[in-house]
Amino acid sequence: MQNSSFAKRILGQDRNILQLLVITVLVFALMSYLNPDKFLRYYNFESITYIMPELGILAIAMMIAMLTGGIDLSVVGIANLAGILAGVFFHSVIVGTSQSTGMVLLYTGIGVLMALAIGLLAGVLNGFLISKLRITPILATLGTGQIFTGLAVVLTGGPAIVGFPDAWNFIGNGKILGIATPFILFVIVAGAVAVLLTRTTLGVNLMLIGTNPRAAIFAGLRKDRMIFYSYMMTGLLAAIAGIILSGRTNAAKSDYGASYLLQAILIAVLGGTNPAGGKGRVLGVSIALIALMLLSSGFQILRFSNHLIDFIWGGFLLLVIALNAFRNSDR
């Protein structure tokens, strides 16, 4: 009895999490069955822990925007702009001169701060357009996404920026105690967001606003301000994803990760986030992320082309929509 109530608390009386776990196990079993010798290798799982974090952080960012019934279509633009801005900065200060490791570390720190600042600034712009000018999130972030990507094109002139300092690449490629640095970052970010959403006024307010915006206003919640903060958070998270992405690939380009937008939305929705607002958990998003990473790595081992993997992502999204609809019709 004690045991089941504990499990219930972890699952948050949420059948969605259970369904996700079942899907994950099924995907895992299917992929192990289809390619037994290649899929079940340590190397495969290790490479997943490198690729997963950037997408996971984008999905969590998307979930935060969806909590209030919004959406952020500019996350990929923000991520690329953050990476590119840092890259441009490194090129202007480091090129040609051989500097001591101390200086390089300092510059890397400044680069990280710049990237985070541009993410926050982008979030402020989104938040301003959505909460103050009352532009629909879809159109506002569609427009700002174009602006961010456009600025990235202007900064680079088109080609990728390469040659980041080693300390920057460590963020995306390194290992701490045998665990991938980006994965550690992901766990920290996910944990922080989970605490923020469930244990603070901001998080609870966001849920309430998403559940019923009108009632939230009548209850005296500062709706505009809360929505503003949520987009700032989204922008900041997108910038973190951008840092990891450019660190992992040692390059930043204006059109990197174009398919990440669909994937981030898919993971957020699959993770039980209600795009109409009011519902979303970091735990759900994280499990959905793992399920989809297993799926795509499995198909990659099976030598499916990237286009077909895009097809599978889209098909999975539609399938999840249908599944959720069936589950909700029970009640």
Next chain:
Amino acid sequence: MTLFRRSEFIIACILFAAMIIIGLINPAFWSLDNLFGLLRSNVIIGIMALGVLVVMISGGIDVSFTAFAAAAMYLTIKLMIYIGYEGVFLPFVAATLIGLFLGAFNAFFIHTFRMIPLIVTLGTGSVVRGLLLGLVGTSVINIDKMPQQLIAFAKTDLVSLTSATGTNFGLTAMILIYLGLALATHLFLRHTMAGRSIFALGGAPEAASRVGFNTRRTLFFVYCFAGALAGFAGLLHGSMIWLANPRDFAGLELDVIAAVVLGGASIFGGRGSVIGTLLGVFMLVMVKNSLIIMKVDTTWQRVVVGLIIIVATALTAWRDRKKLV
């Protein structure tokens, strides 16, 4: 009605002001060559925009139609080459039907599962593009393999002139197809019961179904219409540029949506007009194409499109501000 007139009037004024400014910066803007080129660039985006307009009036949004356009174009032309068919009419019917069929999928998912159109169409777009590129192929069909009659058809000019430098240019007759479709859409939206039901659905879905509109049928019609127009526009695009590239139209959905919003349609539904959309499309195409003759670096194009979307949506949001809590 007066409000509708007014917002279109404002768009027209802004458009003329912009034309005068661009003309002052570079008088080459007013050359017939440039104007004909602008009108030609309107055709494809414009036809797609008519479909998106109808979807937006119904309160939805569609980001999958560019994938449908690419699929309709590529499949039709591949099939024509495979069976060695030469002709114009039937291929366009086929492309339109492919688009219509794919649009029905959107409607099915949106209606049956009550899911947000943006997310459904993101999914269907990705599915269609993934299948097209993954299974059908990624190779571009070049002019030497393209069906010659299609090219000849799209080459038809309304007016043919010779410029001072001796090169020939003309106003494409495709503009007539675009304007004809626009007129048909306008008459349909304004003067038929089915057209009014789209406005009713977009204005208040619950009220629309209570007064007896078949909202399911309206929803299916709207997404099929957008898909059909996209399919038609896709094949026309291939015929006009003399090649079929299955990767074409990627990202064009943003331009089309921007043009429709610029034309005064509301994303909340229930608002929008064909005349506004025509003006919005012309404005967007003009600004994008004129960056070059205004000597602005082309890398700024996306920033400008983004700014246009923000400004246009901010204006419509300001216009609709009383409706929001």
